[in-house]
Amino acid sequence: MGRLFGTDGVRGEANADLTAELALGLSVAAAHVLAEAGTFAGHRPTAVVGRDPRASGEFLEAAVVAGLASAGVDVLRVGVLPTPAVAYLTGALGADLGVMLSASHNAMPDNGIKFFARGGHKLADELEVRIENLYEQHRSGEAWDRPTGAGVGRVTDYDEGFDKYIAHLMGVLPNRLDGLKVVLDEAHGAASRVSPEAFARAGAEIVTIGAEPDGLNINDGYGSTHMERLQAAVVEHGADLGVAHDGDADRCLAVDGKGNEVDGDQILAVLALAMREAGQLRKNTVVGTVMSNLGFKLAMEGEGIEVVQTGVGDRYVLESMKEHGYALGGEQSGHVIVLDHATTGDGTLTGLMLAARVAATGRSLADLAGVMNRLPQILINVPDVDKSRVATSPELSAAVAAAESELGSTGRVLLRPSGTEPLVRVMVEAADIDQAKAVAGRLADVVKSALG
Structure with a gap:
């Protein structure tokens, strides 16, 4: 299995890549990993769960809540709120973890899962790897430890989240508008x-x-x-x-x-x-x-x-x-x-x-x-290529070196595989917009031919 977590959580087409089974399994795995990491420190853990308004968020929320509760985590369901609101509430309510269901700027068919640790911070890479590994072990047949009776988590709708987040924003605003x-x-x-x-x-x-x-x-x-x-x-x-x-x-x-x-x-x-x-x-x-x-x-x-x-x-x-x-x-x-x-x-x-x-x-x-003057910057997304070979393709390395030589000290080149989508981003910056477009276009063509 390839790495599930990208630069911003787990993301994919809802009910195709990101299924209810995956959402449930990752949530259970997250609960177990955070408990093993000492995050819960022997007490009954609590999670804040929110989502954006995508239709798929409804069934994915149900799966996440079920997974967490089945692992003995009490859930505060805050409904449709922004990601930063879920992060803020995770910290403000003293929750042990937060979960946001959203694919951010992606189109509606996609959705995603973002986990927050205590305090509302995103999980470290090491914890994400452990969550993935435990999830895979379960898929391979290893059973979860499942609480029963009073040990299962309870689920509560936390309707005060909206007003609490608004009050936070008003409290930090430096002056009125x-x-x-x-x-x-x-x-x-x-x-x-x-x-x-x-x-x-x-x-x-x-x-x-x-x-x-x-x-x-x-x-x-x-x-x-x-x-x-x-x-x-x-x-x-x-x-x-x-x-x-x-x-x-x-x-x-x-x-x-x-x-x-x-x-x-x-x-x-x-x-x-x-x-x-x-x-x-x-x-x-x-x-x-x-x-x-x-x-x-x-x-x-x-x-x-x-x-x-x-x-x-x-x-x-x-x-x-x-x-x-x-x-x-x-x-x-x-x-x-x-x-x-x-x-x-x-x-x-x-x-x-x-x-x-x-x-x-x-x-x-x-x-x-106007304090800053934006230099012309061209960004081209090249889809349907093997983004894993960006750093190892000799053809691509030679093309980048030639572009950097042409631009000199007045510009720069950056090729980056997307962390959330199957594409390579080609960015070229130059003092002249026409030069930036020309160089970016040539590099995009090389990416297609070398990695396609």
């Missing part, structure tokens, strides 16, 4: 209730799109992977800014008052300066990834702020932040982590903090985001 008009694109996803409520309570005048989930329309033409509707709505309504989330709302991208997209790098730059001004940017450092635009790094260096880069994935950003005590990090895709207030990317919190900066300074988002 009175006077701002904000368009919110909820991707027909998990934040369709949370985000409008939070922005309204903070004082903003809101216009909402993509906030009518029916179980089948998540990410369908709306949200952070489809910014066009938000851009048009911001201009149409004369809004100060727009905020877009993905399906589970751990991401935030924005649109300025002119309809221009503001990506995760620009949001990080704006928040880094705001936090430094407030004395909250510990070690005067912000954490990005190898996908961060070179313009972000140059802008931060120009402001005297150090940039630390990690591998792609908000879990690796978070690991660096926790290890070294940094306060702010994130990805170009819009995963932004403010570690004093969240244990994972939180799209609603990020959007609120960005809007709060606009309100506090009286400056437009376009002006604030």
